[in-house]
Amino acid sequence: MKTSTDELLVFVTVMDSGSITAAAEKLQQTVSGVSRALTRLEKKLDTALIRRTTRRLHLTEEGEAFLGRARAILVAMEEAEESVARGRERPSGRLRVDAASPFMLHCIAPHMSAFSALYPDIRLELTSNERIVDLLEQKVDIAIRIGALQDSTLHARTLGSSRLRVLASPAYLAQYGEPDSVEALRAHRLIGFTAPEHLNRWPLRAGPDGQQELLKIAPAITASSGETLRQLALSGWGIACLAEFMSADDLRDGRLVSILDPVLVDERQPVSAVYYQSASLAGRVRCFLDFIETRVRL
Numbered sequence: 001m002k003t004s005t006d007e008l009l010v011f012v013t014v015m016d017s018g019s020i021t022a023a024a025e026k027l028q029q030t031v032s033g034v035s036r037a038l039t040r041l042e043k044k045l046d047t048a049l050i051r052r053t054t055r056r057l058h059l060t061e062e063g064e065a066f067l068g069r070a071r072a073i074l075v076a077m078e079e080a081e082e083s084v085a086r087g088r089e090r091p092s093g094r095l096r097v098d099a100a101s102p103f104m105l106h107c108i109a110p111h112m113s114a115f116s117a118l119y120p121d122i123r124l125e126l127t128s129n130e131r132i133v134d135l136l137e138q139k140v141d142i143a144i145r146i147g148a149l150q151d152s153t154l155h156a157r158t159l160g161s162s163r164l165r166v167l168a169s170p171a172y173l174a175q176y177g178e179p180d181s182v183e184a185l186r187a188h189r190l191i192g193f194t195a196p197e198h199l200n201r202w203p204l205r206a207g208p209d210g211q212q213e214l215l216k217i218a219p220a221i222t223a224s225s226g227e228t229l230r231q232l233a234l235s236g237w238g239i240a241c242l243a244e245f246m247s248a249d250d251l252r253d254g255r256l257v258s259i260l261d262p263v264l265v266d267e268r269q270p271v272s273a274v275y276y277q278s279a280s281l282a283g284r285v286r287c288f289l290d291f292i293e294t295r296v297r298l
Contacts, residue, residue, distance in 0.1 A: 003044050005077060008070040010037040011049065015067060019057065091283040092121030099144035101128040102226040102246040103271070108144070111295045118291065122284055130224045131195075135276060142275045142285060146243070154274040157289055160298025161268035162243040164203050167256040171236040178259055179239075182206045182215055185260065189238030191229050192219025202241045203267030204260060214265075217241075243269055245298060271298055 014023040014034065024034045042049050049063035059067060099108060104126060112124060127140070135143055135154070149156060166185075168178075179185040182204050193199040201214035220238060223229050226246060233240040234255055242256075250256040258264075273292075275285050 003041055005074065007037050007041040007044075008074055010034055011041055012067065012070050012074060014038065014050070014057065015059065090121050091119055091287050093284060094123045094125060095142070095284045095288060096125040096127065096140050097142045097144070097288065098127045098129055098138065098140045100130050100146060100226065102230065102243070103144050103146065104128045105227060106246045106249075107296045108292065111292065114295075115288070115291050119284075119287055122287065130226075135274070142273050142288060145272050145274055146269050148270060149272055149274070154276060156272045156274045157293070159271045159273055159293055159296055161270045162245040162298050164241055164243055164267045164269065165247065165251075165258045166202060166204065166239060166241050166260050166264065167233055167247055167251070168239045168259055169234055169236045169256055170254065172233075172238065173257060173259075175236070178257075180260075182260070182263060185215075185239070186218075189220045190217045191232050191238045191240040192217055192222050193226075193229070194222040194224045203265035205263045205265060214267075245271070245296070271296075 010023065010027065010029075013027055014020055017023040017026055020034050020038070021031055024031045027034065038050065045062075045066070047062045048060050049066055051058040051060060097108065108126065112126070116122075116124070127138070129138075132143075132145065135141070144159070146162070176188060179188055185204075200219060201216050204215040206215040221232065223232070226242065229240045230242055230246055230250070232238065233242070234250065239259070244251075247256055251258060273289055
């Protein structure tokens, strides 16, 4: 016959309380009932767990080994019950999510109707910043960050990574021609970021033997938002280096063309969701991250 969780609870409580009487009081049971539960447990296990004296209870060697296992089982049961209880609750309240405008426009906003249908009691506030925000200062619950994370006390979940490509519109290439080398690229109108400067290093093998993997460009026009760069490229203004998460549809539909693929380095930008751990926010944060992770294919 298998042991029951009630018997495990009695055994652990007796040892934590120091006596059968104290355990009975804590469990709101009779002393005789606690004593019988211990006896049943030992009989089922066919071994003595406790040596009883007039003053103290002592664990046998088998009892000491079994106590640790019993504790682990009870903790796992409690966690499972709490998880089910949380699942029955409908997450509600405000959830503020921040992301750079391209990611917000292409990867978050298109799915928010479906999210709200699943979680109607969560009030979303979506903000866009091109630079890293202070979560506490800006009262942000989740921030989507693109690129390597700096050392931080924040919790993070990796959502994937997005490849960089060098792109131009068919209209631009028809008017100015397609560069067939890194050197030829330098003669074209290049679109870059105002800041940070490292975003103006494109993943192209530029050295004589292909050693250098990042080409530092001299942009003819700069912008602070990747979405502005995308719009400039779509309008035929020049050539840009864009992440696939914001340009994949343009490539598929022929609005933009990938160029210089033979010398392109497989450079990928990690995409992460960062947040502070908070008991009051945990349900909302978990719901949003689980949802967006299934929708954003990076």
